[in-house]
Amino acid sequence: MxxxxxxxxxxxxxxSLDSCLAYVKDGGSxxxxxxxxxxxxxxxxxxxxxxxxxxxNFFVLGADLKARGVSEDKVIDGIEIVDYAKFVALAAENDxxxxxx
Amino acid sequence: xxxxxxxxxxxxxxxxxxxxxxxxxxxLEAGHEIMRIFFYHDGxxxxxxxxxxxxxxxxxxxxxxxxxxxxxxxxxxCVAAAQxxxxxxxxxxxxxxxxxxxxxxxxxxxxxxxxxxxxIQSERLVVFGD
Numbered sequence: 001m002x003x004x005x006x007x008x009x010x011x012x013x014x015x016s017l018d019s020c021l022a023y024v025k026d027g028g029s030x031x032x033x034x035x036x037x038x039x040x041x042x043x044x045x046x047x048x049x050x051x052x053x054x055x056x057n058f059f060v061l062g063a064d065l066k067a068r069g070v071s072e073d074k075v076i077d078g079i080e081i082v083d084y085a086k087f088v089a090l091a092a093e094n095d096x097x098x099x100x101x
Numbered sequence: 102x103x104x105x106x107x108x109x110x111x112x113x114x115x116x117x118x119x120x121x122x123x124x125x126x127x128x129l130e131a132g133h134e135i136m137r138i139f140f141y142h143d144g145x146x147x148x149x150x151x152x153x154x155x156x157x158x159x160x161x162x163x164x165x166x167x168x169x170x171x172x173x174x175x176x177x178x179c180v181a182a183a184q185x186x187x188x189x190x191x192x193x194x195x196x197x198x199x200x201x202x203x204x205x206x207x208x209x210x211x212x213x214x215x216x217x218x219x220x221i222q223s224e225r226l227v228v229f230g231d
Contacts, residue, residue, distance in 0.1 A: 084127035099228035
């Protein structure tokens with residue numbers, strides 16, 4: 001049972017990414033979108049927490065990076081940049097979608 | 102695949118109304134079914150036809166109505182959340198003695214059972230909002 005976890009708030013504003021990272025299982029997926037894209041940037045306190053979850057698939061929504069002026073080269077290595085079509089595909093591929101709002 | 106969408110946040114608040122719209126549109130364009138969109142909490146404000154954003158801004162309410170018409174979507178506004186926030190259709194206007202109604206095209210007001218049913222009947226329930 002693979003779950004897609006969606007996070008839409010900055011980890012510097014809310015603890016939803018922390019909660020998500022505590023619950024996500026190996027083989028699960030985490031999509032960061034809206035203000036949560038700040039959790040996908042290199043060099044922050046969250047970069048290590050994300051890197052520590054080696055068996056989790058991380059994704060970030062490209063449109064929300066662009067809307068905030070964050071270039072793709074600032075995204076942590078290993079996090080896949082996706083569009084809305086891929087967001088839909090991830091929701092379909094996984095057995096469940098859990099929103100951490 | 103059969104999706105249901107839940108929107109918990111009003112338009113022009115943060116970004117959830119936009120994200121939910123973009124997700125819904127992408128899902129429909131990929132050939133998936135959206136069996137219901139349920140607007141809950143402040144999300145009911147997506148369904149008022151009284152909004153008039155500047156002409157160079159996106160019109161979130163009209164955009165839902167247009168998508169709803171194009172794909173014959175079932176867009177449901179939670180009745181209890183709507184009553185608190187002044188979202189009124191013909192029936193609610195008469196029942197509550199109001200002198201106006203403002204439900205936008207393509208939306209209907211109904212109960213929380215519609216969300217439960219959407220959760221059961223759809224294969225994925227995707228939630229947007231605070």
